[in-house]
Amino acid sequence: MTAPVGLAASAPAPVAEPIGSRTQWQQMVRRFRADRFAMAGLVMVIFLAAVAVCAPLIAKLAGHGPNELFPGQLSAGLGLPTGPSGRFYFGVDSDGRDLFVRCLYGLRTSLIISLLAAAIATAIGVTVGMAAGYFGGWIDTLISRFADIFLALPVLLFAISISSVCSISARGCLAGTIQPGIGLVVLILALFTWPYIARIVRGQTLVVREQEFVNAARGFGASHLATMFIEILPNLTAQVIVYMTLIIPNNILFEAALSFLGVGVPQTTPSLGRMIADATNGSLFTYAWWMMLFPGVLLLLITYSFNIVGDGLRDAIGG
């Protein structure tokens, strides 16, 4: 997997003066709202998310299920799929399924996987990164070095490896705790993205740790855990949200790539990546361009919008 956009430049952003995190938030929101480009991205993200959430409803309105077959839509002789029409907005695929409805469900899969994985990676990254920055010393060295190694791994191959050994039987991995399917893809994504968050959080914690209110909290007898999660964590939220936003499009692309290669989500789950792979079957895309175009454009739209929002947020916190 490739580094989420701009994570390499991780200069610690200026932390708000001891006034507290709320003003920093307000400032961020104000700057973000002034950025028309970023706002357009946000509107697009919300629109696509709403469409994904409403996918079953829209499917019902269209009257076609995601896995429903419409053999009448395949040409009589060769059984080739037919293109966009008044009833099938995006045409049908080689099995005669409604591509429009499948795209919506694919978008749903993309969003569920990428958001879940980003949430898990953030939870791990924040905890581990904060521990590294707060305690310093050998804990920091150990965590940072481990994160460095993870960042240098050829992620796609490791993902393919895990996915292939864990999908070999329905029992999954580690005595059944890791099952093939969406959960496995989420786990793989989280496993390889937490170091990005951990790195940012560590750097930020190093700065915040030195501030007076942290000393004050310690002086009042707050435990290490309380100091970290009550005093320091609120000062990291803005940064964490920015980098979480940048990880999401990355996750979407990675899931799509895995499914395109045939090692992602299972056959029965609609996935934009797998739909594009279907279009390459026997170079079908040269004829049925719609099978390639619509899932791809949808992928591009969602990742582009997320990237714009992430960029805008990063500018807004002055990173």
Add this chain to the structure above:
Amino acid sequence: MWRYVVRRLLWLVVTLLVVTALTFVIYFVLPPVSPAVLFAGKEATPALIATVTRNLGLNHPVWIQYLLFLKRLVLGDSYGWPGLGFSYVNHSSVLSLIAGRILITLTLAVGAAIVWLAIGIPIGVISAVRRGSIWDRIALGIALFFVSAPVFWLGLVFLWLFWYKLGIAAGTGYYPPGQYGILTWLNHMLMPWIVLALLYAGWYARMTRGSVLDTLNQDFVRTARGKGLAESRVLVRHVLRASLTPTLTMFGMDLAALVSGTVIVEVVFNLNGVGQWAVQAVLADDIPSVLAVTLVAALAVMLANLVVDILYVYVNPRIRYD
């Protein structure tokens, strides 16, 4: 300097141990079935599974299995060095299978790297110098487009447009120059190079822009301008030299990412390199081959990072490692 190199080499050993351990865990500890069943392929006879069990030393405790795994890798096995095992699906040693394909993969990666540096850096510099202009906005928008586009989809769109519709590009497949001539080979490599390069070109444009903008605000640039140097000279001799160093470290980090991109582009353009073969191996349950490619790629990236780190000290005298 030498102390740094020695320390870096020691760190490399630790890294290699961690990477091999990680790979070992994935293939020998995670799977719900015995690795022997996994490695022997789909239609394995009990006799074959017994042989694999013996060859891999699977009747030993796990930590000895790991040491044996390391030993085969470092000292080689009966199929040569490094010991990468045997593909029971292909009835051939994994080493020979990789050796026959690695050149195609390297050709793809190196060619793409040249293309993305040639596109990304100039665009980033122009964007930074013309900051806020319409060109800057367009360049940034396009860069973000390529960063956001799925590589495999971009490849298919390019194929559809330039090969199928316009007929100005060659189709898929690898055509060895020795057999088909340089021109045919080049013709078929051009689109894979460009598609693979575009994603990274987008990043490099963004990175270079940021880096040049930072450098433009430095005191030494003001001094150079104050001396009355021509703007072009300030840009090339002062700004570029200082701002391209961070790009070098990025190059090391990107190698890991490049492996992913290469796998996908090989699949899309039907280039029979190591990446395409790894994907085919997964689908054919040829686990020893997948293991070998993963391991070789990970080790290669770690070694390349070492080279980049040491080069970095040479080109950036401001950094002192001791």
